[in-house]
Amino acid sequence: MMGPAHSLSGATAWLVVGAVTEAAGEPMPWPVLLIGAIICAGAALAPDLDHKAATISRSFGPVSKVACGVVDKLSYGVYRATRKTGDPRRSGGHRTLTHTWVWAALLGAGTSALAVLGGRWAVLVVLFVHMVLAIEGLLWRQARASSDVLVWLLGAASTYVMSDVLVEDGADWLFTDPGQEYLWLGLPVALGVLVHCVGDALTISGCPILWPIPIGRKRWYPLGPPRAMRFRAGAWVENKVLMPAFLVVGGVSGAGALGILY
Numbered sequence: 001m002m003g004p005a006h007s008l009s010g011a012t013a014w015l016v017v018g019a020v021t022e023a024a025g026e027p028m029p030w031p032v033l034l035i036g037a038i039i040c041a042g043a044a045l046a047p048d049l050d051h052k053a054a055t056i057s058r059s060f061g062p063v064s065k066v067a068c069g070v071v072d073k074l075s076y077g078v079y080r081a082t083r084k085t086g087d088p089r090r091s092g093g094h095r096t097l098t099h100t101w102v103w104a105a106l107l108g109a110g111t112s113a114l115a116v117l118g119g120r121w122a123v124l125v126v127l128f129v130h131m132v133l134a135i136e137g138l139l140w141r142q143a144r145a146s147s148d149v150l151v152w153l154l155g156a157a158s159t160y161v162m163s164d165v166l167v168e169d170g171a172d173w174l175f176t177d178p179g180q181e182y183l184w185l186g187l188p189v190a191l192g193v194l195v196h197c198v199g200d201a202l203t204i205s206g207c208p209i210l211w212p213i214p215i216g217r218k219r220w221y222p223l224g225p226p227r228a229m230r231f232r233a234g235a236w237v238e239n240k241v242l243m244p245a246f247l248v249v250g251g252v253s254g255a256g257a258l259g260i261l262y
């Protein structure tokens, strides 16, 4: 899938989690619902940091360009080092390491650790990065028309306001012991990466989500539904079917999560 569909699916996924936790008697305070949806929307773009034309690789100027190069080399290296005889030879790292459950878990755990150890400042950084990504992903038309600096300023301002709200209500959601503030921030990050992988699995080339668990002669088995159910990235299915569906499901779940529905 392309950037907008990925980020919208990420936001939707977090709203669904919100509805589920509300039903399970662990309702999210609204700042957790909102901020989680934004982080998940941003994180759902993160795996494509292995591709220089992707939204994320262009979102932070030279910084993301350098990060993209590093991630592509790392991914390609890991691919070559771990491929089995059935995995094809390839020339770059796109859709390998960053498109696996291992990457999702590492990124989620890393974010949680950073948030707990770094406190407020770490939260600001994590929130800022994902906010800018979410703006680029969800408002891509507007973002493309304006300058990068404008998007960064908008991201910084909303990050500042939202982190203030989070201190008041939601910092200790789910993990309530002292010292566990912001521990939950890793959850929308990991979920966003997984949702991205599922989205890519629906396209023609599939997605090696299960690496390094071998399937047959492949360790990078491109998982996906049967061929007939897959579509080309950026195809009409994405814009005309999936994105409206994400909006409806996200809207209903969001209302449910806030306890508006019943």
Ligand SMILES: [Zn+2]
Binding pocket: 047, 048, 095, 099, 196, 200
């Ligand atoms: Zn991807």
